[in-house]
Amino acid sequence: MDRLRLVSGGSGLSVVVSGKDKGVKRIAQTLVDDIRTVADPVRGSVRVIRSLTVDDPAAANSKVIIVAGIVGEDKTYDEFASSCGAELGKIKGKRECYLIRYVPAGSAALSATTYAQKDIILVFGSDKLGCEYGLLYISSLIGVSPWHYWGDVVPEKQSDLQVAVSDLNIISKEPSVEYRGFFLNDEWPSLGSWVSNTFGRFDENFYATVFDLLLRMRGNFMWPAMWAEVFGEDGTAYPEAIADLATDLGITMGTSHHEPLFRAGEEFTYHMTDSNDTGYGKDWSYYTNERGIYKFWEDGVKRDKDHKALITIGMRGERDSLLLGADATMKDNVDLLKKAITDQKKILADNGLADAPQVLALYKEVEDYYYGDKDTEGLNNWDVLDDTLLLLSDDNFGNLRSVPSPETKDRPAGWGIYYHLDYHGDPISYEWVNSTPIAKMWEQLTTAYEYGIRRLWIVNVGDLRPVEMPLQYFLDLAFDIEKYSEPNITYDYMRNWAKTQFPKLSVEDLERVTELLHEYTRFNGDRRPEATHPDTFSFTEEREALCELERAEGLFAKADEVASLMPAEYRDRFYGFVEFPCKASANLRRMMLLTGAYDIAASKAVGVANAIKDAVDQTIALDKELVRCYNEEMSNGKWRGMMSSKHVDFKHWNDEDSVYPDLSYVGTSADGSAIVTSIGDGAVSSYADDAERDAAIVDFLESISSEHADDVIIFKADEFTSSTEVDGSSWQLIDDYGKSGVSVKLYPLCKDYADPALAPCLKFDLDIKTEGEYKVTVYTAPSNNPFKGKGLRFAVAVDDGDAVVLDTLPEGYMAGYGTDKDWCKAVLENGRRTTCSFNLKAGHHELRFIHMDAGIVLQKIEVATTESKAFYGYRK
Numbered sequence: 001m002d003r004l005r006l007v008s009g010g011s012g013l014s015v016v017v018s019g020k021d022k023g024v025k026r027i028a029q030t031l032v033d034d035i036r037t038v039a040d041p042v043r044g045s046v047r048v049i050r051s052l053t054v055d056d057p058a059a060a061n062s063k064v065i066i067v068a069g070i071v072g073e074d075k076t077y078d079e080f081a082s083s084c085g086a087e088l089g090k091i092k093g094k095r096e097c098y099l100i101r102y103v104p105a106g107s108a109a110l111s112a113t114t115y116a117q118k119d120i121i122l123v124f125g126s127d128k129l130g131c132e133y134g135l136l137y138i139s140s141l142i143g144v145s146p147w148h149y150w151g152d153v154v155p156e157k158q159s160d161l162q163v164a165v166s167d168l169n170i171i172s173k174e175p176s177v178e179y180r181g182f183f184l185n186d187e188w189p190s191l192g193s194w195v196s197n198t199f200g201r202f203d204e205n206f207y208a209t210v211f212d213l214l215l216r217m218r219g220n221f222m223w224p225a226m227w228a229e230v231f232g233e234d235g236t237a238y239p240e241a242i243a244d245l246a247t248d249l250g251i252t253m254g255t256s257h258h259e260p261l262f263r264a265g266e267e268f269t270y271h272m273t274d275s276n277d278t279g280y281g282k283d284w285s286y287y288t289n290e291r292g293i294y295k296f297w298e299d300g301v302k303r304d305k306d307h308k309a310l311i312t313i314g315m316r317g318e319r320d321s322l323l324l325g326a327d328a329t330m331k332d333n334v335d336l337l338k339k340a341i342t343d344q345k346k347i348l349a350d351n352g353l354a355d356a357p358q359v360l361a362l363y364k365e366v367e368d369y370y371y372g373d374k375d376t377e378g379l380n381n382w383d384v385l386d387d388t389l390l391l392l393s394d395d396n397f398g399n400l401r402s403v404p405s406p407e408t409k410d411r412p413a414g415w416g417i418y419y420h421l422d423y424h425g426d427p428i429s430y431e432w433v434n435s436t437p438i439a440k441m442w443e444q445l446t447t448a449y450e451y452g453i454r455r456l457w458i459v460n461v462g463d464l465r466p467v468e469m470p471l472q473y474f475l476d477l478a479f480d481i482e483k484y485s486e487p488n489i490t491y492d493y494m495r496n497w498a499k500t501q502f503p504k505l506s507v508e509d510l511e512r513v514t515e516l517l518h519e520y521t522r523f524n525g526d527r528r529p530e531a532t533h534p535d536t537f538s539f540t541e542e543r544e545a546l547c548e549l550e551r552a553e554g555l556f557a558k559a560d561e562v563a564s565l566m567p568a569e570y571r572d573r574f575y576g577f578v579e580f581p582c583k584a585s586a587n588l589r590r591m592m593l594l595t596g597a598y599d600i601a602a603s604k605a606v607g608v609a610n611a612i613k614d615a616v617d618q619t620i621a622l623d624k625e626l627v628r629c630y631n632e633e634m635s636n637g638k639w640r641g642m643m644s645s646k647h648v649d650f651k652h653w654n655d656e657d658s659v660y661p662d663l664s665y666v667g668t669s670a671d672g673s674a675i676v677t678s679i680g681d682g683a684v685s686s687y688a689d690d691a692e693r694d695a696a697i698v699d700f701l702e703s704i705s706s707e708h709a710d711d712v713i714i715f716k717a718d719e720f721t722s723s724t725e726v727d728g729s730s731w732q733l734i735d736d737y738g739k740s741g742v743s744v745k746l747y748p749l750c751k752d753y754a755d756p757a758l759a760p761c762l763k764f765d766l767d768i769k770t771e772g773e774y775k776v777t778v779y780t781a782p783s784n785n786p787f788k789g790k791g792l793r794f795a796v797a798v799d800d801g802d803a804v805v806l807d808t809l810p811e812g813y814m815a816g817y818g819t820d821k822d823w824c825k826a827v828l829e830n831g832r833r834t835t836c837s838f839n840l841k842a843g844h845h846e847l848r849f850i851h852m853d854a855g856i857v858l859q860k861i862e863v864a865t866t867e868s869k870a871f872y873g874y875r876k
Contacts, residue, residue, distance in 0.1 A: 001104065013066070024069075057114055070126075096218075098171075099122070152572045192227070204242045218479045254359065272284075395823065421474075428650045429650065434520075529585055532588065542705075613665060714876045718733050746856070751854055780831065784809070
């Protein structure tokens with residue numbers, strides 16, 4: 001038999017559990033609910049049976065029986081599984097593994113039981129989470145997406161609910177990363193408004209949907225929302241209802257990088273007093289209010305000590321700020337942090353949690369305190385932290401900030417990474433739609449794993465919507481690095497993800513959806529929406545603004561076309577996953593480009609300025625309408641308030657002064673200069689329709705644009721003619737990475753070369769028409785050196801000449817700091833440019849790009865007498 005019918009005739013299905021574990025029982029009920037949702041119609045009883053004997057007469061009317069258990073929890077269940085041939089020893093003692101075995105009716109192993117003529121599916125976990133993952137795996141087999149609630153992916157009804165028998169005989173692998181999860185952050189106004197409208201507050205009813213999503217994606221860890229919320233006290237049934245639910249399900253909870261010992265940041269604000277002599281005191285300062293804060297932490301531990309947690313230790317300033325003032329020395333900060341950590345560990349020990357897992361986040365300035373400086377030893381050799389997981393961070397824009405040294409890579413307590421798909425901070429926040437391509441995530445996160453960051457992966461997802469696809473990619477990569485670390489499969493991943501959400505689309509339509517997911521994330525990855533301004537793209541060089549306008553309009557039109565192909569039952573999920581982010585991103589880009597064009601036209605008193613103003617006004621109206629449809633119409637208003645974040649032309653790091661363009665009609669004065677006028681002055685150019693108007697705008701953009709001269713030579717990263725490898729190294733192409741569409745990186749990842757003459761290189765054929773001085777501009781990814789305080793070097797050489805060593809990171813470079821203009825420029829432009837000069841004679845030459853420091857990712861090389869000032873550089 002190739003397939004097993006789960007629900008047939010008048011017979012039903014039972015899920016039998018011992019009932020000893022609340023989480024397993026709850027997820028068993030989830031599976032039953034999923035089967036009831038999918039089976040159409042449901043014939044017979046589909047239910048959970050709590051049985052201490054496994055062989056339970058209550059299941060007599062069921063043709064199919066799912067027996068679920070945890071290895072070692074119940075001897076009766078273990079013996080039943082073993083008698084059916086299940087090799088429980090293959091998962092015993094492992095983390096979060098599950099074994100599934102199909103035992104057909106009539107099997108000899110069942111002959112002495114009341115299940116002799118039943119089809120049995122064994123689902124056994126090595127632990128609680130393993131069993132839960134196994135049960136939810138069966139849900140996935142019947143077509144239930146993790147996004148059934150959060151993405152409106154309503155499962156397809158099936159009149160004959162069957163699964164392949166081959167899918168019922170598996171043993172899952174142990175997860176690659178121990179703790180895998182996400183952080184709900186920056187949740188106001190969008191997520192917070194939606195939660196208020198839907199649940200009233202961030203309570204256990206809300207978190208039940210979040211935990212369901214997390215477990216279906218095989219995650220096991222979370223940092224909860226915390227801008228105005230208190231996870232440990234926000235339950236509706238009773239204060240600790242949310243924390244109890246997480247623990248029942250086996251989910252490990254934590255608090256964010258600046259919220260130690262179970263206490264949410266806002267808790268101190270809510271409970272602070274007028275004096276440091278009473279209650280918890282008034283200052284969030286361990287320097288002035290040690291007594292109050294010690295008590296604050298102590299009470300948090302007493303409240304939550306019985307909950308499953310990875311406990312954050314350390315201390316930062318209020319609301320993600322410095323611990324001490326800007327005038328404090330390195331020694332001041334290190335000493336105070338040591339004092340706080342020592343006291344925190346004492347509090348934990350006093351409450352029986354000395355051996356509980358703990359994490360110190362080396363985030364922002366805390367990383368500096370970890371390494372210290374030339375005058376002050378940091379925390380990196382402090383043995384008090386030997387039992388503490390150390391959490392590194394990206395630079396808040398998806399680029400690793402540092403990695404473990406070779407000497408500390410294998411420290412027993414391990415390393416973690418805090419990654420960002422959302423950020424509220426310098427140089428410009430990004431909190432609206434997804435703007436991180438998963439090809440970039442692949443390059444950086446596989447690098448993190450290679451350097452030994454394997455115990456904790458957590459990602460900031462902001463409002464959760466709409467970063468659905470990259471979130472699931474992050475968790476899949478963390479769960480099975482071996483499967484997903486293969487190069488150049490991220491497009492295939494997107495296609496498979498889309499197929500799960502749109503299972504009945506034709507191959508052609510599925511490809512169209514995948515192309516949209518791919519293009520809009522690359523589009524926003526080139527320049528994040530909030531950081532796109534009227535002057536971001538060049539209106540004079542390389543026809544850049546015009547090409548970007550065509551790209552935006554093409555993306556919008558394609559999304560509109562594919563939307564028209566969607567069946568009615570897919571419209572809501574398509575709008576949320578694909579149509580809205582595509583159209584809204586494209587329309588915003590068009591708004592900024594047209595505003596820039598207006599500024600130029602108005603300054604020249606060109607009549608088309610008024611046509612451009614009309615077009616900009618249309619984009620503003622369209623932006624409002626797209627948001628309204630998301631909030632009010634999608635899924636019958638289910639997501640009211642979710643898309644409330646500002647996103648237009650951020651002038652500061654946050655949304656302060658973010659407003660739509662406010663353009664005026666212009667006329668001309670007697671001397672030909674522009675003057676502000678109004679419609680009544682007759683200044684508006686007349687066009688028959690929008691198409692004629694838009695054609696006039698294009699003509700204007702063409703009139704002010706130019707293309708590069710013939711002496712410009714452009715090499716994409718993959719256009720080398722030959723390469724050299726050293727000591728087993730090899731060059732790897734990375735598709736869809738970077739603004740040029742392809743990148744090259746040297747593997748293994750950890751190799752540095754001090755001498756350019758002995759280093760691997762890529763060779764490019766270079767033909768020069770005219771003798772002269774040429775600028776060689778090398779475009780690289782905005783990577784940081786993985787080891788703190790070092791540069792990130794490569795070298796360039798022509799023919800047999802000496803190599804010119806170039807460092808992409810200037811001295812004193814500080815990734816993640818808004819005061820570092822080089823870092824700000826790199827993350828906003830999603831790339832770096834480094835230039836050197838060569839005097840070249842006419843004729844053929846060989847240009848060499850030479851790898852030196854690990855982490856360099858080549859994306860493009862330009863050779864020209866003049867450097868390009870355009871956002872994308874010279875176009876191929």
